[in-house]
Amino acid sequence: MRYNRKEIQKEKGNTMSEKKIIGSYADLAPNSAYELVYEEYLGDIKTAGIILRHRKSGARVCLMANDDENKMFCAAFKTPPSNSTGVPHIIEHSVLNGSKNYPSRDPFMALAKSSLQTFLNAMTFPDKTIYPVASCNDKDFRNLMHVYMDSVFYPNIYKSKFTFMQEGWHYELDSADDELRINGVVYSEMKGAMSSPEGIIDDEINLHLQPDTTYGVNSGGDPEVIPELSYEEFLNFHRTFYHPSNSYIFVYGNCDMDERLRFMDEEYLSNFDEIDFRPEIRPQPRWNSKEPRYCRSVYDGGESDDLEGKAFFAFNTMAGSSLDVLEKRACDVLSTVLVNSDFAPVKTALVNAGIGEDIYGGFSGHMLENTFSVIVKNAKEEDLGSFVDIVRDTLAKEVEKGINEKAIRAALNVAEFNFREANYGGFPKGLDYCINILQSWLYDDSAAFTYLHFLDDIEKLKGLIGTGYYEDIVRKYILDSNHTMILTLVPEKGLTDRKNRELAEKLAEYKKGLAPKEIGRIVSEAKALREYQSMPPTEEELNCIPYLERSDISPETVPFFNEEKTVAGVKTVFHDVDTNGITYANLYFDFGKLPHKYVPYAGLLMAVLGRVDTEKRSFEDLSIDISLNTGSLTFEPCIIGKYGAADGYRAFFGIKMRVLSDKVAYAAETSAEILTSSKLDDRTRLKAIIAEVKSEKQREIMFSGSSVAAARTRSYFSKTGCLNEQLGGIEFYQFVSDLLENFDDRYDELKENLIKTKNFIFDPSNAILSLAADETGCRAVEENLPALMGALEGLDREYLGEPEEYVPVCRNEGVIIASRVQYVARSGNMRKAGFKPSGVLNVVKNSVDIDYLYQQIRVKGGAYGCGCSIAADSGNVSFTSFRDPNLKETDEVYSKIGEFVRNYEADETEMTKGVIGAFSKFDRPMSSVQKAARSFAAYISGVTYEDVVRERSEMLGITLEQFRETAAVFDEIYSQGYRCTVGSSKIREVPELFDNIIVLD
């Protein structure tokens, strides 16, 4: 894929010849079990798209044939719920717990442990449930598909109630005298998800905006309603919705489609007869009123007494149908242009009026009808009226004067750049297409491919600029809306504690009303569940999941692409990868000598640079211009550990450019402008940015509590850990909170320190360039780098003090946040204790995660997630749990990892499975930009290709003895004793675990 008009034409020109690929499937259709419904060559993604119908069962099948080795299969079902018991979500978890041909208690985890999968998951949406898997290995792909088909059509949920109890909810009662409690995986997961206002606001919006539709209930499950779900209703949901007639099946990539179709027909689909079941999803009837409806909900305000300025406001309207694709794309553009970007007038107007600390929203999709929202976080309740007026007035003004055309072009440019770059991170491309297809196919059988004509739509949308088209959308769906809802979400102090108390009372009351016989039944059911969970797997269970051989894997792997060069006098590491005409130029500055008091300001610079006015341009214009001319231009720190050292690192701050080769000059000039003439003394703007940063960090602590807690533990013993805390951890969050609270007092210091820090960091004598580009791009960098370096040379640098060494201090903290669950972490360093990381540990980690932690913390403990991480460079090891109802129990589980490893039993087959699964984390397809980043990190840290091959050989050759010998590592890590838990006030119940307890708000 290349980025110019000519190439687009050529792609289209190729269409005819590539259409031949389709021929074979179409030819096969008349005599086969399938009939062809329609087919189309999808030029934008170079894929033959074919829609088939399975004759006997009525299953819908979508084939996407292309040369992508990362093959993907997905079974999807339309599953609109009618209540908030979370039944679609609990089914999603449960069907992967054993099926007819794979009677193991947990085939999903068996695959996670033993497959070379590149993606393995299942997801519940508001109106559909999808089961996607992907792999680059053909044999593995067939195994995965087999297990997934078996799971969705023949799950073992009918055979016993245990899966429902474990994944959904169950009573916990050890003996008749104990307190009655409720636990379950989805129950805990949703408790965690609904702990924060950000986690509930989307559900609350849909509940009040579309109350008469399936979107008005919570498909994930409301913890207060989940216990209303009975086993029988649970089974009925599967019986009704998981029939091929209600299915959407995808096969994607470079695989033998004929053979895959035959397999699906013979093994599964032909066993079913088509039924007349078409769950209908109805649109929300409009209220036909110009007057908005006002609604109000509460969220947990935690322990704090200060609830002032913590309200959320949301302005919401219904928009158009998901089937109008062009309009949906226009809506996406408008979301950026009007609400979400730095140049968005709605955001600017609200910020200027001092309403709230963070503004986001726009049009949302993945439902039959789109909705529009503007959400404001941390506002004062009395500002509600002004909020509504400002949103309306600003949009009315925009429509009247015409929406900024340059801004629309900028948003379209970024969308097009991202599409052509096709960097999906770790996500399989096939899955991205599949989710796009379901945006229309789920509601219209004839519209499977409408979302895949991306480039044509972008051209059309460019043509519609200046015609009034965009303004009409705003008028139609927002200003003239006859269905508007204004939501206020306010904090209530101790809401969670109150709810927990109420639940405990309700359960105690319920228990009181039970006859001794019924109590006895609950005790024995809970006991039976624990016994079922603790039973060692049978031979049959162990051996039912197919797996690969060690010989299917090579110790050789993707090489590093590093060539040392000098470009315009700057030390350069060049990465020779195919970049499709894009130049990735990352100019890094080593800031290892920056005195520590300035490090948090470096963390802040990431959010400030490029987002304040320069001498030449306002920040809005700057932001539009950058979007119009580049894929992105950002300024961010990058910390790389030294390979083989317990605690060495290099700290860089990067200017990161993603541009077409002819825009390199633009990016270099703009970087110089930002770094030499940014107005770092714009009081109002700085305050707005800092409020936003605080809000983002808050969200991170709430949604990624495990990584936040683990990072905190590493700061107790590692210098790198200390640096990361200052740059972006809890310490940084406290720094930002304090700045915001005492803004006026600290303003002068803030302004001065930002400038000093910036000038210190961007020192040309500390620069190193990481470059991936074609010849034109390289030449452009060579030509434009000197001017940028010259400009930085002229910055006014002053002496900030001697470089310092971090001295880690062990604090062992409990960090209380407004949450109903815990994130429990422990860490330590193995190198300091004399252990050397080896490939063997990667295989052990795989078993510790799946055979031990998962069983103890998720299956038995009811937490949503858990895992251990081992860093090969530093030797840091961390154990974490995610959305965990427990704390002390989880820490006890960590204490016995060594014992588990020491007593590990496995025959050759089991060992091999563990080896294969461990490789799946390493052998994932990489985009060019990922290859370049991996290569640069290796260059800096000092890892060689030989190191990697040695580690892989160690993984491949692991023996049971070697496995067990690593037990000492886990004992050592636990005994080092570094621990931190982020979570609810439950932390206070285990004071023995913590030296300090702090409260974050």
Ligand SMILES: [Zn+2]
């Ligand atoms: Zn889930």
